[in-house]
Amino acid sequence: MADEEIVRVRQAKLEDVPQIVGLLEVLFTIEADFCIDKEKQTRGVELLLADKGACALVAVLQDKVVGLITIQRLISTAEGGYVGLIEDVVVDGQSRKKGIGKQLEKAACSWALEKGLLRLQLLADSSNSSALNFYSRLGWKETNLVALRKR
Template sequence: MITIDTAKKEDIDDMINLLKQLFEIEKDFTPNYEKQRKGLELLLNSKNAVIFVARYNGKVVGMCSIQTLISTAEGGKVGILEDLVVDENFRGKGIGSKLLSEAERYCKEKGGLLRLSLLADKDNKKALEFYKSRGWKFTNLICLRKFFGE
């Protein structure tokens, strides 16, 4: 049976393995154990973030995170959904839908968020169709980024 709950520090290694699978699909990112560990620790310790995990017999087989921001366009708190990934051996079983539903419920009921946004790899047709089939809308925005350091 699949259960959804919030991540704990003990889940970090399982989540790093999931991020490795995700970053092997996404063209803009490269798996890096130490960076992913540091990022997950920061999220777990942040009052402005939550990580949900899907467990199968106690093992983490899926995850997603939400970070809270302030939007001047919305006049309040909004969220960014990141790293929605399900272990490749457990895909097609509704786990991603359960994680997304929990994330949306959290935003509406507990987070008081007005909007949830996400970025998806433009060539990941499965992911794009997944979100579209669940009521997510494409926008006219284009993601730009600039690195500092390294």
């Protein structure tokens, strides 16, 4: 791979917010439970970047943000300590099938280990078979839990 094709994973910065919001648009067209609202997504990303218990990692190719993974720290009474919730995982359409998602997941797991998190968990749209297959290939296991929400 030529140097310009090398993908680098790094912490997201405030100047990345517009590109991150663009990636969230891609994600939210796949997930039936969420709607695109650039104002809300911008506010959410800015809050995430300011949160010391959270991490937003981006994959960058030629100065363009092409992937995103976010992790938020929670307290688990079951584990008796801190765990992580992976909230967003997305790679732009033209950059898929190049190992970028795997790089992001690996970096997120490293961050979690550094922070002493005892477990990572994530939610995926039940109809998104490609995402479910991706997570399965990386060793993620389904649980007996069902996600519920109330507004």
